[in-house]
Amino acid sequence: LRVLVIDDEKFIADTLVMILQQSGREAAAAYDGPAAVRRAESFQPNVVISDVIMPGMNGIETCMNIQAKFPKCHILLFSGQAATNELVRDAREKGFAWELLAKPVEPEELLAKLAGLPKGA
């Protein structure tokens, strides 16, 4: 399972990558939208965990980009603020019914969630 973690907060992305790698998964970090899209090309993730509010290209746009290239990739959003709502609603209207997790996400919960994902992801 290859997991791409996207967060403009470098520490969050990096620690999460470490947790994922420790749990035996392949993981990579990207700190902004365009870098994430480029990284996805080579990394070909099964799962993307992305922050929503980011400067420049936001998480929703980034994931839409990645989803277009990897339709089977599972997207998980996580966010710590209210402004997320509208962005997520917009995405939903465009047919992207992604799950949104609230920060801080307990690592155990996250790992459990990943374990529970359908096999194809």
Added chain:
Amino acid sequence: MSLRLETVDPAISNLLEATSSLVSSLELSDVLGKILKLAELLLEADAYAVWGCKPQDTTWRVIYSAGLSAAYVNQKIETSSSEWTNLQPVIAEDVDWMPLVRDRREMYRNEGVKSFIAYPIWTSEGGMGTVTFYFHQRREMTPDVLQTGQLLANIANAAINSAEIHETQKSLRQAAQRAAERSEFLAHASNLLASSLDYNTTLTQFVQLAVPKIADWCAVSVVQANRIQRIAAAHSDPAKLQLANEYSKKFPPNLNDRTGTSQVIREGKPQLVPIVTDEMLKQAIPNDEQYRILSQLGMHSVLIVPLISRGTTLGALTLVMAESARVLGTEDLEIAEALANRAAVAIDNSRLYEAMRESRNDEGRLAAIVESSDDAIVSKNLDGIISSWNKSAERLFGYSAEEAIGKHITLIIPQERRSEEDTIISRIRNGERVDHFETFRRPKDGTLIEVALTISPVRDSDGRIVGASKIARDITERRNAERALREGEERLRKTEKLAAAGQLAASLAHEINNPLSTVTNALYLLDSNSTLDNGARDLIGMARTELARMSRIVKQSLSYYRAGSTPKEVDVAAMVEESMQVFSAKFDRGAIHLTKRIDSAYPILGFADEIRQVVDNLLLNAIEAMPKGGPLSVWVHQSREWRSGRPGIRMTIADSGLGIPKEVFKSIFDPFFTTKEQKGTGLGLWVVRGIVAKHEGSIRVRSSVKKGKSGTVVSVLWPRSSQYDSEDRMESLLSFE
């Protein structure tokens, strides 16, 4: 004279007869010209002059002359010598040898006069004079010459006298005629002005009447609302009138103008300018266009008189001479003043009448206003007997006008407030007004109403105080309105506070949740590091526990700003049961006796986590409100929203704790409000309110701090289904039951 005529040449006598008939024509200039011709013919005189001296005067002047230079004619001679006044002719055959005229020799030489004869005459005014014949050559004064000269002098004297009398009579006749015309005009004008009280109309006719008899132009201006307004103007030529109207429209007079109508109105004194010169116009009117139009009007004589009535200047009457070339004088001033008087009285009367009519209308209007006023208006005499009672008084006090009028005002004054009436009446007697006096009155139904009274003295036409009028306003409604306004403002403040707090919460959430994520991850990684000893691992465990607690607080307080997922079916009853199970240990420890009644009910559509948070927060509040324990009731059942009737699940938690003091009660839903000092976040009920609002529910809190009955009851209605379309609806849907 006829005797002497017989000795004269028959040709001369014929001429003399012709002269007589000529003299009877009474046209002085004609006569004098003929006399000179005769003098030339009969006396061979070169010039002649009529000298005159007024009675009691010594200055002689030339009145009529022919054949003399201007310098000679213009000279004045001072003399009181009896030689000139002794009724004998003065004969000078040679002026150089005549002692009487020694001092005038130079004059005669200059004029080329060598000889003269002067015959004395009397003017019609009783003055003295001479008819003098002058000769350039030395003339021998034969008796013939002297007689002929006397004859001519007599004719001249007669002609002059009769012509003068004729002139006087003519001018007297003319003056009399003018006076008659003017008095006729004045009478006409007076009748006209008195014919109607509409002075706009009468003055228009009035100025037309004045033209051209009195002047070429006539205009009337009045002061209205501090502006000078020309209300009537007349001129015989409509084209010129239009030009004048155009002029006054373009250059309306200003009360502050230094000259003309404005000055007359301001000073209340007439202004007569007999001759208006071009220079005067140019100086008075610096504006080129204004000057151009004005000179086109061709005014050359102007008279402006103020319209004064009862000591007040109401306007001005302007008379202008133009085409007729007549010069306005003091005589015109008199008639203008007479006219102005009449016009002023007409304007004043008309205005008085207008004011009277208005005040009469006012009385009617006033009665209607009083009758239809929303305030109760009652009048009474100084003995307190009610004399009027309007519709609102009937409504407010319950007595009809028939019932109230004639009764004493104590009809509506409660027993314990009767003394107020004495105070009020004594103030009214002193002419004082009682303003906004708040008191109670007793309507017919026996209840008490709170009213604000304004009582003013009523005076008769002589100014004597004869009673009082009382305006009563039911202030219960006003008090309600004030309360509503206060509440509205408070609500607005609360909303603003909430919005500010919401922003703060949102940014706090962002700022706290991100570092929390990092630290959570880092501690997790550290915890799984196998190289750590047990002591370090314990410390990390502690840190992780505390961190989890921190996360919980943040979630608890700021969570409803969290991105929501889709609402799901929630069984509120089951959720309450579950929470009570979780808190059962706390209940036991706190000696809290739980009474629960959970009726099975349908699920609602909502957010389970958030509803659980509300349940938990409310239960925790209840537990904390009962430090000494006591009964706690929890009830969940199907119900309806009190106001809208929407079906839903009602959840009621009633503690028997300390209660919420009245002074802080209205703040309980404010963010950061807490009664628990350091223990609470101050965000619990604020979050509860937010979550309830998000679910379009309603919350009701009742509390008492009375000993033995203290406690708080919180009741939340969760609607069966909600729209969840916008977070913005939160505030508007929040209901304080």
